[in-house]
Amino acid sequence: MTAKIRLYVEHALQQGQSVPVSRDQAHYLFGVMRLDVGAQVLLFDGHSGEWLADVVEAGKRRGVLQVVQQTRPLQMPPDLWLLFAPIKKARTDFIVEKAVEMGAARVVPVQTEYTNAGRVQRDRLQAHAVEAAEQCGGTFVPEVAPLVRFDRMLADWGTDRQIMFCDETQLALKPALPTTRGPWAILIGPEGGFSPAERTRLRGFDQAHPVSLGPRVLRADTAAVAALTLWQAALGDWV
């Protein structure tokens, strides 16, 4: 069996539903992939699982799919956020992609003192999240939140969510695995690390837990995957 194309659609899905495809998707499905009427694709809308659909109209700029049946239920990731300081464009894209594959429920770009980026292209990052969900077989697409300043983020922080933060100055630490159940966030610092003020702030923050990611200095994208792995294997949907 050939792997079917998986597409995220914003249209709510249910059995028998007709789904118009966007211009970009029509180009991809009928132009690039050369699907024709009668071909089948897999669809997910982020809320109702995954569905098999038939191509019922295939045009250059438009098309219609019809939902046949559900193939998988919705599988939500654990209540885990990935907070990261935006870095160079390609690596920021990678971090978003990795967050989706690794099962983060929300992705939050954070502006720290040593973060160069004063803004992020949220649309582009959200599109990367969609593409990663299509690719990794997910049925959920995490929201990419607006860029938030580090101090504002902590000032508004709820009391019920723990933070696992990766501190490059803690190379001697063991990789303390999280043990408290409930909502969590993983915070990856910028490549220059947190500022002394930020570090002090985090250390004084009850819900914040430093972890070490070994004796080498990891790039932010590597650190994101490593920290997500430790969390998923200890408390998440890998266990």
Next chain:
Amino acid sequence: MTAKIRLYVEHALQQGQSVPVSRDQAHYLFGVMRLDVGAQVLLFDGHSGEWLADVVEAGKRRGVLQVVQQTRPLQMPPDLWLLFAPIKKARTDFIVEKAVEMGAARVVPVQTEYTNAGRVQRDRLQAHAVEAAEQCGGTFVPEVAPLVRFDRMLADWGTDRQIMFCDETQLALKPALPTTRGPWAILIGPEGGFSPAERTRLRGFDQAHPVSLGPRVLRADTAAVAALTLWQAALGDWV
């Protein structure tokens, strides 16, 4: 203190040693970074740790450094190999970079049935390994081995090295952490997975241990970091 530039050199290092720099390194140090006589850099040769060195000659195409003193001893990674099926160029480069950051001692491209690449640009991959070691503060550069065929690799496998392999068909498995000490290898399959014959071969191989990396399908580069994390946190230099 500003972070010093770290350079890998092929020249063996010891106190007082004069080290000629390559044309590329001269361009980088004296052209791009504009270092001049009297500036200091950190050097490592992969065998003797890290050394502080003075710039004693700085030209457009050449230069000389003189080793002042050792700043760190050699820190070898654990005896862990990363075996992976080469994929698209950029992601193959990433896998090599990640292997170095995460502390693999050797990187081995493996040609499986579903691997497209019939060859790899080993020089380019080795250069990526050097760059990653310079970046992550490592004092050791893993060798990138020549591309080996999957069946030949297993036929020649020694008896003392365990293999942790990541099997996308084992999504129901727990992430079984390795517990046997000694030499290990992590084997990451191609994005299409192992072939049925390869899977059978691995399952019949005494030293091979399947692990799951959660309920989503990970890209090969993500899987490499995740598997290295599980191993390092269980048996490696993160504990």
